[in-house]
Amino acid sequence: MIKRNKCIANIKAGYLFPEIAKRRREFAAAHPEAKIISLGVGNTTEPILPHIDKGLTEGAKRLGTVEGYLGYTDEGFLELRERISKVFYQGKFAPDEVFISDGAKCDIGRLQLLFGAGTKVAVQDPSYPVYVDGSVLIGAANGWTGTGYEGIAYLPCTAENNYFPDLSKLPSDSIFYFCSPNNPTGAVANRVQLTELVKAAKEKGTVIIFDAAYAEYVRDPNLPKSIFEIEGARECAIEVNSFSKPAGFTGVRLGWTIVPKELKYAGGESVNADWARICGTIFNGASNIAQWGALAALDDEGVKEMKELCDFYxxxxxxxxxxxxxLGIACVGGDNSPYIWARFPGRDSWEVFAEILEKCQVVTTPGSGFGPAGQSFIRFSAFGHRADIEEACRRLARLKG
Amino acid sequence: MIKRNKCIANIKAGYLFPEIAKRRREFAAAHPEAKIISLGVGNTTEPILPHIDKGLTEGAKRLGTVEGYLGYTDEGFLELRERISKVFYQGKFAPDEVFISDGAKCDIGRLQLLFGAGTKVAVQDPSYPVYVDGSVLIGAANGWTGTGYEGIAYLPCTAENNYFPDLSKLPSDSIFYFCSPNNPTGAVANRVQLTELVKAAKEKGTVIIFDAAYAEYVRDPNLPKSIFEIEGARECAIEVNSFSKPAGFTGVRLGWTIVPKELKYAGGESVNADWARICGTIFNGASNIAQWGALAALDDEGVKEMKELCDFYxxxxxxxxxxxxxLGIACVGGDNSPYIWARFPGRDSWEVFAEILEKCQVVTTPGSGFGPAGQSFIRFSAFGHRADIEEACRRLARLKG
Incomplete structure (x- = not known):
């Protein structure tokens, strides 16, 4: 009989969010009267704004017409790739450097195929679980050691270092997942920090996988929204992004990945060409309805709506x-990011999670689920209806004393 | 500097369909006056029928409303999973055995993660390229030997064996990609053959990955549309399917995979649980608009429309x-399948492809692109507007003599 992939056996327990959902269900079953509010998962809650939604609706309608029908669009609409480059990158990427995907998480899962099981992986600690779990799945990391996976370099981002890692710890010839605005901490790396990051990556022959899924939440004009605002990044970075959080497309599924042509492997081969090959082989393109919606999101009116939605959150x-x-609880984030990262010194994250659920009937995310350095933290997500957010904030007062 | 995944280096040349597109472009550039007709790729061309399209359009509209808005639906709508089980499998699968995907090809790319790089892989020869290329990407197959990849067992399906493989050649403890109605041959395995297949798989400890993407084209009531019509298949098979070909969803992106709970690895672990974990880790669910469309496709009116669309093709x-x-050319398929597999004894597939393009300005698919046993064959696809198909058929007469 066929054997299980030993890499799956290496992944511990449940994925963080299903685990939270399970605990929420258990609490609800035990307290059927409780009106639970979730500040847990990063799932958008507000309707798609009218102009962008019209793009989706008209796209769906178009598929019912002889003139408008369209099948596979493997590499994505040319016009969409051009517009992404124009709106987010001042036009500095050619359409064949912009790859349309069904979302950032899915592309992150596929990106590891570029480098394979032999790659060294580094992550910010705490970090979005997919970077680590995806690395374990592909065999680039091994068993759970109790605090982390063997083979992953965890670079702590804590209050002590202002949530930016010590780059002297970055391994050579590795891939480094870097997320800014950060999920979960909400911290945004500034221009000086990202310049250091690019410098370190180039010195060490490391590729940065820059996750910019929350870029549109940046309001401080001095903070960079893309790694490609930094000189030299084209030779050492891939950027993953998504319409989920700026346009409310979490359920629509549309994202993109920038793979600059300047990015090369040690042997001089083009990473861009391999990425095109991987997408052509195991991906069949994003939904064309979603792409029509994204086109609407990227004209003047759509860009205004995206700003309005992000402003709301x-x-x-x-x-x-x-x-x-x-409440006297120290926190970061929440200004240029939809996440607030709150510190409960000396306490266990799941214990604090349980206390907040018990006392306030508010679901949060335990920081330890994002990595060892997330211990004693709680992530609050701003994705929710306003009345629920206000009610949750009132209830949080119960944590006092 | 970081190294290239050696598995990618193992994949030869371009993926079949981009290669065909390239040759078509070159021909068009050299003959700007030619009115080229494509019977090449399996891309649907007809509008989505009204009832199903209404499901999509209303879904897109719903996302613009407070009451109807929906974000992530990781594991897919419960109602959709129930309805797929009911419509296609007489309700014999529980919702948590039905996994909603963004398409069959994408799931095939992810499925290999269940078994990993150490798995032996067998394919029908000829076969849909993704089975082989995906196996090479994951490291389950190695370099190109001139006729195929090292480590892949190619089981010839030729006129001589009536397009059903010699199962005594099926390796033990392997995964076997089996497609019926077959792409590219158009042959449909009958009940006796599939019963033998299940028997062989169970004896050899092999898992069948059954690709049923063309099942709705089966018109002969004696031919099985699913591997799960065969007793014992639950213990040895996974079925991949899609709304692309029956509902015209190639660009909408929606499929599903059945992983029965009875399916276990050698160590007794549940394949179903691992698949849920993989999907939860590196996939974020299919588009909810597409899912609303699929719900419409699966009510009485939608089922009627799917039949109408398949009848047209x-x-x-x-x-x-x-x-x-x-023309006196021997062929199979085209009766319970949208593909016709035509034999040109003693000739090279790409040479016949070039001759048909030259003489008829018709794009086809060279059989050798589907594996060594596809040599001397040409695949004709029935996906096209009727007037184009009729014109292409008239032009094929130019091949005479």
């Missing part, structure tokens, strides 16, 4: 941040 | 089949 983030701070 | 297949036969 940032308004909620501000409320949560203020509620947490008013 | 089958009508075109019949025309091509007759045109090919009238």
């Amino acid at each position: 940032l308004g909620s983030a501000k409320l949560i941040r203020e509620a947490v701070q008013s | 089958l009508g075109s297949a019949k025309l091509i089949r007759e045109a090919v036969q009238s």
Whole structure:
């Protein structure tokens, strides 16, 4: 009989979010009267705004017509790839450097195929679980050691280092997943820090996988929204991004990945050409309806709507941040990011999670689920209806004393 | 500097369909006056029928409303999973055995992660390129030997064995990709053959990955549309399927995979649980708009529309089949499948491809692109507008003499 892939056996327990959902269900079963509010997962809650939704609706309608019908669009609409380059990157990428995907997470899962099982992997600690779990799946990391996976370099991002890692610890010839605005900490790396990051990556022959899924939440004009704002990044970085958080496309599924042609392997081969090959082999393109929606999101009216939607969630983030701070709890994020990262010194994250669920009937995300350095932290997500956010903030006062 | 995944280096040349597109472009550039007709790729061309398209359009509209908005639906709509089980499998699968995907090809790319690089892989020869290329990508197969990849067992399906492989050649403890109705041959395995297949798989400890993407083209009531019509298949098979070909969803992106709970690895672990874990880790669910469309496709009116659409393409297949036969060229398929597999004894597939393109300005698919046993064959696809199919059939007469 056929054997299990030993890499799967290496992944411990459940994926973080299903585990939270399970605990929520158990609490709800035990307390059927409780009106639970979730500030847990990063799932968008507000309707898609009218102009962008019209793009989706008209796209769906178009598929019912002889003139408008369209089948496979493997590499994505040319016009969409051009517009992404123009709106987000001042036109500095050619269409064949912009790859349309069904979302950032899915592309992150596929990206590891570029480098294979032999790659060294480094992550910010804490970090979005997919970087690590995806690495374990592909065999680039091994068994769970109790605090992390063998073979993954965890670079702590804590209050002590202002949530930016010590780059002297970055391994050579590795891939480094870097997320800014960060999920879960909400911290945004500044231009000086990203310049250091690019410098370190080039010196060490490391490729940065830059996850910019929350870029549109940056409001401080001095903070970079893309790694490609930094000189030299084309030779050492791939950027993954998505319409999920700026346009509310979490359920629509549309993202993109930038693989510059300047990026080469040690042997001089083009990473861009391999990525095209991988996408052509095991991916069949994103939904064309979603692509028509994205085209609407990227014209003047759509860009305005994306800003409006992000502003709404940032308004909620501000409320949560203020509620947490008013309890004397130290936190970061929530200003240029929809996440607030709150510190409960000396305590276990799951224990704090349980306390907040018990006392406030509010679901959060335990920081330890994002890596060893997330221990004693809680992530609050600003994705929720405003009335729920306000009610949750009132209830958080119950944590006092 | 980081190294290239050696598995990618193992994949030869371009993926078949981009290569065909390239040759078509070159021909068009050299003959700007030519009105080229494509019977090459399996891309649907007809509008989505009204009831199903209404499902998509209303879904897109719903996302613009407070009540109807929906974000991530990782494991897919419960109602959709139930309805797939009911419509295609007489309700014999529980919802958690039905996994909603963004298409069969994408799931085939992910499925290899269940078994990993150490797995032996067997394919029908000829076969859909993704089975082989995906296996090479994951490291389950090695370098190109001139006729095939080292480590892949190619089981010839030729006129001599009536397009059903010699199962005594099936390796033990392997995964076996089996496609029926077959792409590219158009042959459909009958009940006796599939019963033998299940028997062989169980004896040899082999897992069948059954690709049923063309099942809705089966019109002969005696032919099975699913491997799960065969007793014992639950313990040895996974079935991959899609709305692309029956509902015209090639660009919409929606499919499903059945992983029965009875399917276990050698160590007794549940394959179903691992598949849920893989999907939860590196996939984020299919588009909810596409899922609303699929729900419409699976009510009475939608099922009728899917039949109507398949009937249309089958009508075109019949025309091509007759045109090919009238030239004295032997062929199979085209009756319960949208593909016609035509034999040109002693000739090179790409040479015949070039001759048909030159003389008829018709693009086909060279059989050798599907594996060594496809040499001397040409695949004709029935996906096209009727007027184009009729014109292509007239032009094929130029191949005479």
